[in-house]
Structures are given as C-alpha cells and as structure tokens.
Amino acid sequence: MLALAVSLGCDLFDSASYAIFARNNRYMTTNGTVRLDDLEYLPCSCSICRKSDVRDLKTSPPSEKTRKLSIHNLNVLIEEIRRIKQSTIEGRLWELVMQRVRAHPKLYEAVHVLSRYRALFEKHSPMTKKRGVFFFDRLDLSRPEIVRFRTRVTNEYLPPEGSKTIVLLPTPTTRPYYADNAVKKVLKSADEQALHICFFKIPYGIFPMELGDVFPVAQTEASKQLDSNVLRDTAEAVVQYLGRFRNSQIILHISDEDLSRTILSKVKGLCKKTNQKLRISYGGGDAWRDEAVESLCTALREVEKSRKQTAPRLRK
Numbered sequence: 110m111l112a113l114a115v116s117l118g119c120d121l122f123d124s125a126s127y128a129i130f131a132r133n134n135r136y137m138t139t140n141g142t143v144r145l146d147d148l149e150y151l152p153c154s155c156s157i158c159r160k161s162d163v164r165d166l167k168t169s170p171p172s173e174k175t176r177k178l179s180i181h182n183l184n185v186l187i188e189e190i191r192r193i194k195q196s197t198i199e200g201r202l203w204e205l206v207m208q209r210v211r212a213h214p215k216l217y218e219a220v221h222v223l224s225r226y227r228a229l230f231e232k233h234s235p236m237t238k239k240r241g242v243f244f245f246d247r248l249d250l251s252r253p254e255i256v257r258f259r260t261r262v263t264n265e266y267l268p269p270e271g272s273k274t275i276v277l278l279p280t281p282t283t284r285p286y287y288a289d290n291a292v293k294k295v296l297k298s299a300d301e302q303a304l305h306i307c308f309f310k311i312p313y314g315i316f317p318m319e320l321g322d323v324f325p326v327a328q329t330e331a332s333k334q335l336d337s338n339v340l341r342d343t344a345e346a347v348v349q350y351l352g353r354f355r356n357s358q359i360i361l362h363i364s365d366e367d368l369s370r371t372i373l374s375k376v377k378g379l380c381k382k383t384n385q386k387l388r389i390s391y392g393g394g395d396a397w398r399d400e401a402v403e404s405l406c407t408a409l410r411e412v413e414k415s416r417k418q419t420a421p422r423l424r425k
C-alpha cells in the first residue's frame with residue numbers, strides 16, 4: 110500500500126511495522142505479509158534470504174529469527190520505496206499502484222474511490238511523460254493523461270472553420286493515421302477543409318485526425334479484452350464531443366464489433382435528441398476493407414456535391 114499512499118501525496122514514512130511483524134513471525138512481501146511457518150521457500154533475494162534456508166530460519170532461536178526477519182522486512186520496504194521513486198521518475202506510478210491494489214480486495218475497493226478525485230489527480234500530473242500509457246481496464250479511465258486529453262478535446266478543440274460534416278471513423282491499421290493509404294484515399298474524395306474528420310478509440314473516445322500523432326494518443330497501448338463499462342464510457346465520450354456540434358451532420362463509418370455497436374447506439378440516441386443528421390456509410394465486417402472505404406468515399410462525394418449546390422453564390 111506504499112505506492113497507493115505515495116499516489117495520494119504521502120512523501121514521508123515512519124514505520125515500526127518491519128520489527129513488529131518480525132516479532133510476530135511475519136515475513137513481508139510486496140503483496141503483503143505471510144506467516145513464516147506457511148512458507149516453503151523464501152521469495153526474496155535480500156542479504157538475509159540469499160544466505161538462509163527456510164527450514165533453518167523457522168527453527169532458529171526466537172531472538173535470531175526476529176533479527177533476521179526484521180532485516181528482511183526492512184529490505185522489502187527499502188526496495189519498494191526505491192521502486193516507487195523510480196516509477197515516479199518514469200511516469201509509471203499509476204501502473205505500479207494498479208498492480209499493488211490487486212494484492213487485496215479491500216485495497217482494490219479503496220482505489221475505486223480515487224475516481225471521484227480524477228480532476229485533482231489531473232491537475233497535479235505532469236503534462237508529458239517519458240513513457241507511454243498502458244490501458245488495461247475501467248480503473249485506468251481515471252488516469253490523469255486520459256482525463257486531461259478528453260477534457261481538452263471536448264471543451265477546447267476547434268474544428269476547421271466552416272466544416273459542417275463530422276466524419277467519424279475507427280482508427281486505421283497503420284500509424285500515423287493521416288498517412289494510412291485508406292485514409293489518404295478518403296481525403297482525396299472530398300474537400301478536406303469542409304470536413305471535420307475524427308477517429309474513435311479506446312480509451313480516449315474521440316479525437317480529431319490531426320491529434321492522432323500527439324501524446325498520449327500515439328503512445329497508448331490498450332488491451333483488446335475490455336469490459337462493457339469501458340466500451341460504454343468510451344462511447345459516452347464520443348457523444349459528449351459530438352453534442353457540441355449540433356449544426357453538423359454526422360457520417361459514421363464503423364466495423365461490426367463491440368465498440369462500434371456501442372457508439373452507434375449512443376450516437377443514434379444523441380441524433381434523436383438533437384435532430385443532427387446521421388448517415389451510416391458502412392456497418393459491415395471491417396470498415397477499412399476496400400469495399401467499405403469505397404462506400405465512405407461515395408458518401409463523401411455526395412456530401413461534397415450537395416455542399417457545392419447549396420453554397421451561396423456570389424453576385425455578378
């Protein structure tokens with residue numbers, strides 16, 4: 110729980126636990142304490158554990174056993190503090206906390222409370238980090254990098270001036286996304302400046318094409334095994350963003366998979382409420398297959414044609 114304490118702002122520890130646990134024959138590990146009598150091996154390579162045999166340690170005289178257990182316990186605490194310091198420097202304290210809270214159900218419960226303070230965490234987190242972002246599950250939705258990116262995109266991003274069509278796409282297979290062959294083909298099919306092109310992606314929800322190559326979007330690795338909470342939360346972020354542009358029509362281009370279906374359902378709900386026009390350019394197996402991309406290009410050409418027809422003409 111030291112990592113959790115540090116994440117909450119504690120930077121000074123005064124502990125007698127290593128000695129108290131030793132007196133009670135308790136052997137500390139990074140995941141909690143265990144009774145020495147329950148150990149068949151010593152899962153540590155500190156100076157004491159390297160030189161001791163578990164059977165000899167169990168049968169040592171009490172004072173010797175307490176002394177050795179105290180030193181081992183202190184070594185475990187020192188090692189954990191060093192690991193926390195290093196992970197802080199690397200920008201990986203969040204990952205360490207998430208690993209440690211899985212050591213006990215009560216710690217895991219406690220960390221859920223942190224999501225109430227996600228804005229506070231975001232405020233005190235550095236803007237950039239040396240390492241990328243790993244995303245595993247719903248707990249990570251409170252990560253400062255994710256909260257910050259979503260908030261800024263939703264509240265502050267300004268689309269190309271005069272663009273009245275939002276094109277919402279799944280992320281293509283190659284990076285950078287704007288240089289993907291299928292995306293380039295899509296861009297050629299219409300006037301790019303008249304379109305507001307966005308991608309949807311876990312865990313960020315939605316982001317405009319030109320932000321696909323910036324931190325943290327381009328530096329995020331997300332697990333593909335995700336629960337419905339994450340899908341729903343991501344889809345809600347999409348809808349929150351789209352709701353800002355009530356005068357735009359939406360072209361939704363999706364594959365037949367869980368996130369796309371969740372987004373489709375939420376976007377339909379939004380359009381019903383706001384009267385935004387929704388067109389689904391593709392909803393089959395893979396949104397980036399040739400036939401699907403062609404279907405999107407056709408939709409965009411039609412939008413372009415209609416835009417030119419309805420554009421105000423200059424008087425001669």
Ligand SMILES: [Zn+2]
Nearest residue numbers: 153155158181
């Ligand atoms: Zn040890």
